[in-house]
Amino acid sequence: MPTSRISIADCLCLALLSGVVAGCQPSAEQGGQFRFEGNGPIKIVCTTQQVADALQNIAGQHAQIEALMGPGVDPHLYRTKPSDLLKLQDADIVFYNGLHLEGRVADALEQLGQRKPVVPLAGKLEEGHDPRLLSPTDASGVHDPHLWHDVQLWSDCVGYAAERLAEFDPARANDYRANAEAYRAELAELDGEVRAAIESIxxxxxxxxxxxxxxxxxxxxxxxxxxxxxxxxxxxxxxxxxxxxxxxxxxxxxxxxxxxxxxxxxxxxxxxxxxxxxxxxxxxxxxxxxxxxxxxxxxxxxxxxxxxxxxxxxxxxxxxxxxx
CATH class of the missing domain: 3.40.50.1980 (Nitrogenase molybdenum iron protein domain)
Structure with missing residues (x-):
């Protein structure tokens, strides 16, 4: 996969991100981890619609969720816009896909992660070198980021996201875990539907x-x-x-x-x-x-x-x- 290219606009975004976010601390770092200190609802910003949908099912009424990328947007080509910085400034926690799907947004996410929790849904899979991760034959060390097309694999990502949100907001942890469990049961049924449909071909x-x-x-x-x-x-x-x-x-x-x-x-x-x-x-x-x-x-x-x-x-x- 090609490396991300940084334009003048990207540099401007990073500079603005440094200045804007530096004065905004919606959460506190405790014992090396960020913890939510507000009264709620939690403000969650996600990169893609798929990630935002997963977090909506996990957080329910406890969160306000926004996605940076809308319908028809190619995440491989998406560049952080100055208008995105207001969303990132206001976010309590940020979730993204990972595995270089949002390659041109990576620098902004990395810098943001110094000041607030920034969570890749593929994080546990990548850290654990999960054997289910696919890699193109001509790109050593690079994984295919399109995890959501395997419903079972995406369900595991949902479970990971729920645990990270529960760690960030312990007061509502039981709700997040219960919501995730119910949603993952729905995904298990969907996985069976897909298998039966493809077998009909x-x-x-x-x-x-x-x-x-x-x-x-x-x-x-x-x-x-x-x-x-x-x-x-x-x-x-x-x-x-x-x-x-x-x-x-x-x-x-x-x-x-x-x-x-x-x-x-x-x-x-x-x-x-x-x-x-x-x-x-x-x-x-x-x-x-x-x-x-x-x-x-x-x-x-x-x-x-x-x-x-x-x-x-x-x-x-x-x-x-x-x-x-």
Missing amino acids: PAEGRLLVTAHDAFGYFSKAYGIETIGLKGISTEDEADFSHLDHVREVLVEREVPAVFVESSTSPRLVNKLIEECAASGHEVRVGDELYSDAMGPAGSGAETYTGMIRANVAAIVEGLKEAEK
């Missing part, structure tokens, strides 16, 4: 082609082969020899659909479809997938569980098209 037709390699965890968890036209980051350069290989696979296996993503450009997918047509195989565009961001209000994908169900429905409908 004939084995030879289980091939998911998307704009970038965001569905590796989904592939491993649910038994469906995935191919991304770009790597795990949307910043990766397009490899046109790889595009030729994908075209050959689609033609040979007569795959009926490929998928665009809500937060990435459809340019490469459209080019692939044109090249398949030139080879005598018609491929259609399946319904849009939510790879890196959830959907807008009213889309049915504005929650994590809704996003997963929307993706699975689109995949099943697209890949079972050949049976119709």
Whole structure:
């Protein structure tokens, strides 16, 4: 994955962050850990919608939660804006995905962590070198950050976030743990739904082609082969020899659909479809997938569980098209 690039705007944000946050201490450090000292509700700022949704289910009425990135926003490319600093200034605690998903925001998060708790949901997995973490073959030491596409793995991240929030706010720790337990039971049911839905696709037709390699965890968890036209980051350069290989696979296996993503450009997918047509195989565009961001209000994908169900429905409908 490419290293983050720091622009003049980024430097300005970091400078502002140093000055703005230095005078704001919403929590106190006790025994090497931050503790919430307010009366509530806790102000939680999250980077992505997925993280914000997890924290909403954990914290419930005890928190006000904001996400820096909205629907359709690519977290790989997101840069901290000066307007974000007001949210970070007011936050009591900050949660983010981790594993370099928010690569261009990393410097701001690191600096902020000197003054208030900043928690990566992937923290326990990374610290424990969890064997379930995936790494691209050409990027030693870098993990695939798209954890949420494996519902069981994301459930473990929810449990970790609940423990960290409970440590920060012991007065309401029992509520956070109870909420997390109830939500994780819901996620266990969702995981079973996904498995049954993917198994309904004939084995030879289980091939998911998307704009970038965001569905590796989904592939491993649910038994469906995935191919991304770009790597795990949307910043990766397009490899046109790889595009030729994908075209050959689609033609040979007569795959009926490929998928665009809500937060990435459809340019490469459209080019692939044109090249398949030139080879005598018609491929259609399946319904849009939510790879890196959830959907807008009213889309049915504005929650994590809704996003997963929307993706699975689109995949099943697209890949079972050949049976119709």
